Amino acid sequence: MTLQSALALAGHAALVACIASPLFRRFPAGSRAALLAVVMALVLAPLGKLPAAAYLRGALGDLSVTSLVLLAAALLSSVIPRDFIGESTRRSLFPAVTATAIAFYPFALGFTGFDPYDAGYGSHFMLGILAALTFVAWFVRHHAIVVIIATALAAQLAGALESTNLWDYLLDPLLAVYATIWCARRIRRRLAGYPLPPTC
Amino acid sequence: MTQPAGAGPASRAERGLTRWRAALLVTATMVFALAFARLATRAPAPGFLAAPPATNPVRSGEAPDYRIYPVSHGRTPFAHSVAAVDLPGHGPLAFWYAGTREGASDSVIYASAFDAASNSWGAERIVVGREALERAVQRSIRKIGNPTVLRDEEGRLWLFFVSASVGGWAGSAINLTRSGDGGQHWEAPRRLITSPFLNLSTLVKGAPVLYVDGSIGLPVYHEFIGKFGELLRVSRDGRVLAKRRLDWGKASLQPVVLPRSETEAVAFMRYAGKPPGRVLVLRTADAGHTWSEPARSALPNPNSGIDALRLDDGGLLLAFNNREASRDNLSLAHSRDEGNSWRVIHAVEDVPANTSANPVEFSYPWLLRTEDRAIHLLYTVDKKSIRHLRFNRAWLRERLR
Numbered sequence: 065m066t067l068q069s070a071l072a073l074a075g076h077a078a079l080v081a082c083i084a085s086p087l088f089r090r091f092p093a094g095s096r097a098a099l100l101a102v103v104m105a106l107v108l109a110p111l112g113k114l115p116a117a118a119y120l121r122g123a124l125g126d127l128s129v130t131s132l133v134l135l136a137a138a139l140l141s142s143v144i145p146r147d148f149i150g151e152s153t154r155r156s157l158f159p160a161v162t163a164t165a166i167a168f169y170p171f172a173l174g175f176t177g178f179d180p181y182d183a184g185y186g187s188h189f190m191l192g193i194l195a196a197l198t199f200v201a202w203f204v205r206h207h208a209i210v211v212i213i214a215t216a217l218a219a220q221l222a223g224a225l226e227s228t229n230l231w232d233y234l235l236d237p238l239l240a241v242y243a244t245i246w247c248a249r250r251i252r253r254r255l256a257g258y259p260l261p262p263t264c
Numbered sequence: 265m266t267q268p269a270g271a272g273p274a275s276r277a278e279r280g281l282t283r284w285r286a287a288l289l290v291t292a293t294m295v296f297a298l299a300f301a302r303l304a305t306r307a308p309a310p311g312f313l314a315a316p317p318a319t320n321p322v323r324s325g326e327a328p329d330y331r332i333y334p335v336s337h338g339r340t341p342f343a344h345s346v347a348a349v350d351l352p353g354h355g356p357l358a359f360w361y362a363g364t365r366e367g368a369s370d371s372v373i374y375a376s377a378f379d380a381a382s383n384s385w386g387a388e389r390i391v392v393g394r395e396a397l398e399r400a401v402q403r404s405i406r407k408i409g410n411p412t413v414l415r416d417e418e419g420r421l422w423l424f425f426v427s428a429s430v431g432g433w434a435g436s437a438i439n440l441t442r443s444g445d446g447g448q449h450w451e452a453p454r455r456l457i458t459s460p461f462l463n464l465s466t467l468v469k470g471a472p473v474l475y476v477d478g479s480i481g482l483p484v485y486h487e488f489i490g491k492f493g494e495l496l497r498v499s500r501d502g503r504v505l506a507k508r509r510l511d512w513g514k515a516s517l518q519p520v521v522l523p524r525s526e527t528e529a530v531a532f533m534r535y536a537g538k539p540p541g542r543v544l545v546l547r548t549a550d551a552g553h554t555w556s557e558p559a560r561s562a563l564p565n566p567n568s569g570i571d572a573l574r575l576d577d578g579g580l581l582l583a584f585n586n587r588e589a590s591r592d593n594l595s596l597a598h599s600r601d602e603g604n605s606w607r608v609i610h611a612v613e614d615v616p617a618n619t620s621a622n623p624v625e626f627s628y629p630w631l632l633r634t635e636d637r638a639i640h641l642l643y644t645v646d647k648k649s650i651r652h653l654r655f656n657r658a659w660l661r662e663r664l665r
Contacts, residue, residue, distance in 0.1 A: 072402075114398055114403075118398070118403050121404075126463075172461070173490060174490030174509075175512070181460050188300070188303060191299055191303065207284075211288070217296065228505070229504070236460075236462075
């Protein structure tokens, strides 16, 4: 198995563990960590010829580095009582992901002759925009965004995923759906005058 | 005892945060510097490697030769989408996918070589099946489909083929395997990532082309939401380097690219839009960086696969279904002006569906020229078998008179 496959399968195992983590909230921290590790191990254990993670990978493709960093932070937060991302960072990150996905996917899927996905194979313009965003995020102390972008870019330089396209390191459809739901819930609660929910 | 100002825990935390922020900024700056440096040192996009001009004209006295051979041997009820490559000194080597039915989980990619001694196709061998592909790419695979093949300048065979994990063919992705010994052994397949949306819906059909730097131009098409062609550039080590859209919308599939020079090429595509169906033609004058709007040619296309070949004299040969709405005729057309005008020179198969109790369709043609200057047309018969037509240049010259 290649390192790229190992990382991709571990990402899907982390996704399942993250979804399962609320089930273990009542357990002490040490037990929670052990239970999450067991869930990940089960997802990575071969079921017949392939692990369950390989079926998820077949259906969903590889998760982006952004998703992997967020999943790692969420799993750590479920064991250590600390928010590694920060609410103010989420308020910037998820609307930005949603807006990018809405602008990106229709064009990348052939809505017009313009193909933004091609820029991910190497574009000074795209790198320049990302560098500016990273600096702004650092300046306003959204450090998690700096970590995400720098990790994604470093992973692309190292060829950590099967894709050679930078977009696949920054964004994936699952992340786009999650970010959109996060934004929609927030807008709905704000419009209804409810207190905003704590973020898991 | 009073603590000096700035020495408390809060101050230490503040200093720690400042150091962390500085380290973060330096790290991010270094990563961006590396990325910009890699981009700056990247070689410019290369030109096409055009076929060399003819050096040995038709021998006087060479008799026209036109023969048809069965390629597949009926091991499976379903066989489709043949691709072939010339092995110098041996002849054509063909690849197709087959199984109990289209989309069956038992579909495999078969290979068979033409045996000049027995003047027939040898027994088919399995190149890759679903389970072997699953193990190699570490993801579930539901079915295997269209292959396309290229022999590079170093003699390596590049076999690209599609597979789908979920849904129909619109859920396909591309896999690549290579052979350095003429197809005897193949390396473990790898997955190409070519679409940002779950890597869904990139398929192959037309023959790859070469660039002057040894990289490969792979004509592909999408079927998810839209239907349009693209040209991928794949590095000598099998990584996707770039891609260019040939079209957009919902009407074009299965591009075939024929370079004319380092900068010029003509491409043809299957038409999947509203009637009347016509073979689409488009051109580039900058090595595929930009393409003209696809235009309808005079040749009919009943939403079916085509293939084309550049002949030694620069003329073009195109295999297509010469019908508005059925695949019961497979014909050859010739163009002397880069596809602006065509003359239909021969009906390879012609079994009008309305005159037959058992209609037959002929589809997915593949044209190939071998070292001996013979031209080969391989195609699917009724999605059950693969057939091979071989003709020489004397026969073609007669048809062009």
